[in-house]
Amino acid sequence: MTTISRFMDRIYLLGAWLAGALLVLLCLLVLYSILARLVGWFAGGASDVAGYAMATSSFMALAYTFRSQGHIRVSILSQRLEGAKRRALEIWAHLVISGVASFLAFYMMRLVIDSYDYGERSEGADAILLWIPQTPVALGSILFALSTIHVLLIVLFDYKSIDPEQGEAGGPQEV
Amino acid sequence: MNEALSISIFLFALFFLLGTSVWVGASLLLTAMLGMYLFTSAPIGDALALTVWGSQSSWTLTALPLFIWMGEILYRTNLSETLFRGIAPFMRRMPGGLLHVNVGASAIFAAISGSSAATVATVGKMAIPELRKRGYPERQIVGSLAGAGTLGLLIPPSISMIIYGVTVNESIAKLFMAAMIPGVCLALLFMGYIALWGLRHGEKMQMDPSTNWSEKLSAFLGLLPVVALIVAVIGSIYGGVATATEAAALGVLGSFVLAFLQKTLTRDTFVESVLGAVRTTTMVMFILMGSGFLSLAMGFTGIPKALAEVISTWDPSPLALIMTLTVFYILLGCFLDGISSIVLTMAVIEPMVRAAGFDMLWFGVYLMIVVEMAQITPPIGFNLFVLQGMTGHDIGVIARAAVPSFLVMCLFVVLLVIFPDLALWLPSVLK
Amino acid sequence: EKWDMALAYSATNFHSEMAAEFAKEVAEKSDGALEITTHPSGSLFGGAEIFGAVRKGLVPIGERLISALGNESPIYEMDSIPFLATSFDDAMKLYKATKPTLEETLAKSRVTLLYSCPWPPQGFYSIKEAKVPADVEGLKFRAYNPTTSKIAEYLGMAPTKIEAAELSQAFATGVAEAMISSGATGYDRKLWEHVSYYYDVKAWLPRNMVIVNTRAWDRLDDGVKAVVKDAAANAEAKCWAKSEELDSWYVEQFKEKGMTVAPASPEMKKAFEDAGAKLKAEWLERAGEEGAAALKAYEEM
Ligand code: NA
Ligand code: NA
Numbered sequence: 001m002t003t004i005s006r007f008m009d010r011i012y013l014l015g016a017w018l019a020g021a022l023l024v025l026l027c028l029l030v031l032y033s034i035l036a037r038l039v040g041w042f043a044g045g046a047s048d049v050a051g052y053a054m055a056t057s058s059f060m061a062l063a064y065t066f067r068s069q070g071h072i073r074v075s076i077l078s079q080r081l082e083g084a085k086r087r088a089l090e091i092w093a094h095l096v097i098s099g100v101a102s103f104l105a106f107y108m109m110r111l112v113i114d115s116y117d118y119g120e121r122s123e124g125a126d127a128i129l130l131w132i133p134q135t136p137v138a139l140g141s142i143l144f145a146l147s148t149i150h151v152l153l154i155v156l157f158d159y160k161s162i163d164p165e166q167g168e169a170g171g172p173q174e175v
Numbered sequence: 176m177n178e179a180l181s182i183s184i185f186l187f188a189l190f191f192l193l194g195t196s197v198w199v200g201a202s203l204l205l206t207a208m209l210g211m212y213l214f215t216s217a218p219i220g221d222a223l224a225l226t227v228w229g230s231q232s233s234w235t236l237t238a239l240p241l242f243i244w245m246g247e248i249l250y251r252t253n254l255s256e257t258l259f260r261g262i263a264p265f266m267r268r269m270p271g272g273l274l275h276v277n278v279g280a281s282a283i284f285a286a287i288s289g290s291s292a293a294t295v296a297t298v299g300k301m302a303i304p305e306l307r308k309r310g311y312p313e314r315q316i317v318g319s320l321a322g323a324g325t326l327g328l329l330i331p332p333s334i335s336m337i338i339y340g341v342t343v344n345e346s347i348a349k350l351f352m353a354a355m356i357p358g359v360c361l362a363l364l365f366m367g368y369i370a371l372w373g374l375r376h377g378e379k380m381q382m383d384p385s386t387n388w389s390e391k392l393s394a395f396l397g398l399l400p401v402v403a404l405i406v407a408v409i410g411s412i413y414g415g416v417a418t419a420t421e422a423a424a425l426g427v428l429g430s431f432v433l434a435f436l437q438k439t440l441t442r443d444t445f446v447e448s449v450l451g452a453v454r455t456t457t458m459v460m461f462i463l464m465g466s467g468f469l470s471l472a473m474g475f476t477g478i479p480k481a482l483a484e485v486i487s488t489w490d491p492s493p494l495a496l497i498m499t500l501t502v503f504y505i506l507l508g509c510f511l512d513g514i515s516s517i518v519l520t521m522a523v524i525e526p527m528v529r530a531a532g533f534d535m536l537w538f539g540v541y542l543m544i545v546v547e548m549a550q551i552t553p554p555i556g557f558n559l560f561v562l563q564g565m566t567g568h569d570i571g572v573i574a575r576a577a578v579p580s581f582l583v584m585c586l587f588v589v590l591l592v593i594f595p596d597l598a599l600w601l602p603s604v605l606k
Numbered sequence: 607e608k609w610d611m612a613l614a615y616s617a618t619n620f621h622s623e624m625a626a627e628f629a630k631e632v633a634e635k636s637d638g639a640l641e642i643t644t645h646p647s648g649s650l651f652g653g654a655e656i657f658g659a660v661r662k663g664l665v666p667i668g669e670r671l672i673s674a675l676g677n678e679s680p681i682y683e684m685d686s687i688p689f690l691a692t693s694f695d696d697a698m699k700l701y702k703a704t705k706p707t708l709e710e711t712l713a714k715s716r717v718t719l720l721y722s723c724p725w726p727p728q729g730f731y732s733i734k735e736a737k738v739p740a741d742v743e744g745l746k747f748r749a750y751n752p753t754t755s756k757i758a759e760y761l762g763m764a765p766t767k768i769e770a771a772e773l774s775q776a777f778a779t780g781v782a783e784a785m786i787s788s789g790a791t792g793y794d795r796k797l798w799e800h801v802s803y804y805y806d807v808k809a810w811l812p813r814n815m816v817i818v819n820t821r822a823w824d825r826l827d828d829g830v831k832a833v834v835k836d837a838a839a840n841a842e843a844k845c846w847a848k849s850e851e852l853d854s855w856y857v858e859q860f861k862e863k864g865m866t867v868a869p870a871s872p873e874m875k876k877a878f879e880d881a882g883a884k885l886k887a888e889w890l891e892r893a894g895e896e897g898a899a900a901l902k903a904y905e906e907m
Binding site: 016019020023024026027030031033034037038047048050051052054055057058059061062064065066068070071072073074075076077078079089090092093096097099100101103104106107108110111114133134137 | 192193194195196197198199200201202204205208220221223224225227228231232233234236237240241244411416417420421423424425427428446449450452453454455456457458460461462554560563564569570571
């Protein structure tokens, strides 16, 4: 179990690295559009590709951000609960997010399949077949769904290891 | 189904999910799904996927991650420290001290960025650690940042104002001019509040040691690189080199150049800045997915439009109309971000406002302020979320800290109603 | 039955106003059997998503700029071949001649055409007086797709990509110096604040189309279908007339606001038409037999 868990964490981190690389790419693409204008080239699809890079970047990092508690929630109630009640609340919250994330992942895949079947193209100057940039986005959403299920399983079967009542302070949210 | 019932369902679902510690993005998505299921026959999942894809790959949004990255670089490369060291000597005597930097920096940064989330994220990343070091109370740090961040949309350039201008056929250039003086005034009001607070509680924070003039001068010279960066980015927008969206990338490039010149750019700071930016961006994007889909669900139900129609049947006097609309937009802001509020309601609101004889430029400025107030009210307020992500405080704590800023904005709306020339004078002179 | 109608443009835009009238007429004449709610300003789905949303049945009905779908099929670009149809009469002929081909192409996406209405013709906006082609050489020309970018190239201008949202700002700051666009765009964005010359070249008349998801359409009773078709025909006729009326009104407005409005000089006209001829040839290459047949039908009309 811990081996698999550690393996998955590596994958999330890999997603985050990829997201970082795409952020750099996004910046370079925008700089390229500025340069192109100065020199008099037509940057055409650059802004479309920048959009795809951003979407992929956000989706690829969803899992890593979730696992490292980067997504936010309201903890007014949970901070007042202790022991079994707190655990029940955690289970509920993790059930909801794994449900929502799986739903999202399923339909992002359907979006890709539909775009592929139909041969849908971008309306921008890039004229790209949309399933191409949509596929990595769907993969990111699947990774996100896996990470939520992963943490749900930990909450269900290995609650000790992430018990929020132990060591509440600190954590990655700190500046 | 009648509007009151559907609103209650939305409210209950959203508050229940948020209250039971479900992540904000997931709460918004699930509330929207529930709404779609109850009120429309549209296929929920496919609509979700198309909306999410459309909004997340949209080019107008690309400025947000880039500005967040810029904040991360400045934070990790001592530039923020230089900035504070440069300003601190001049703030020693000011009641409220360096808290004014929150407002000043937000106002300046607002002139580069078009969104308030980016403003809060960038300024907060630099200011929070410095202010904490000097022992300023968290409440004041967070509260003033939340409020001042809203300047991001008021001080041009501003994405919401462009959307408004296109929706009601107003000149965007004039709208930007109209917002200039109100933006500065609102910033001064925030500072006024901080000064008042400082007069009463000033002893709580530790001042930087007194300095002589040569030390002051050298600290001040330390400000020059940051000033140069800001001037370069603003200059690129108004000099016709880059559009407001593209300027974000120049900001990132400029920050790297500065960090390189100051020899604070290492492989590690680079990697850390990228990963930090990715985390903050992704956190905001997950919530944006939720709010985008909720906006679609609300559009299908027609609630915002129906509410706006209810107001129009009351046929209120101009003053009563403005008061009603203020409440209306603050309420909508519980669920929607500013742009969605504008897009979903303007079709009904615009004729009402024109009929009441308001100048659409003035109304645009007013609208920016009221939709911005929604950014700092719970449960859905993006400035609050960004600050929660950065400080780790719960949103309830942050929202309470932001109450004074909220009241300052209310006061400013009153001032804007009494003195409409705050908005209208500049465009009329520059014509 | 209740339908939601996705519109990309703001409620006060004449296309949206016509759509609202169309919705009203359908509701009245079908005695409420079909109620259509319009959602302007892209408040449901943004412009780029509307065609996909209708195709997938996420909304039963919507409106989209036809030429925006040019990447899917060259047939969608027929109304935007530069200097092919440069008046409302010619645009109507082109519409009639190419309608069957357009409907066939739409049918492949399981979408049915209800009506189609043009924007006022595309004029040439420039910050400088343009008497001869040399005057515009080197200007930064706002291009938004490959066709407009080629026009710039053929006229020696530098094509630059500006998104619609940043149009006014781009002209205000000199990021863009010239463009080809409808009088409606120039009026809505108040371009006279930054641009001094408008040449009424009527380069082409791009059209919007109102489309419905075919499955949703087939679910309607025949009686309701007849009502919708009637209302669509009425909306189409009114919308074409409105577009023509607005065209001259926009030009008047430009004059009133101090812009220099003129027809293109013979030299400029020739340069534009040469560019148009090249683009037509390029389009024919892409469009294959189907496109060639449709074009022939128009030219023989
Ligand atoms: Na701004
Ligand atoms: Na709010």
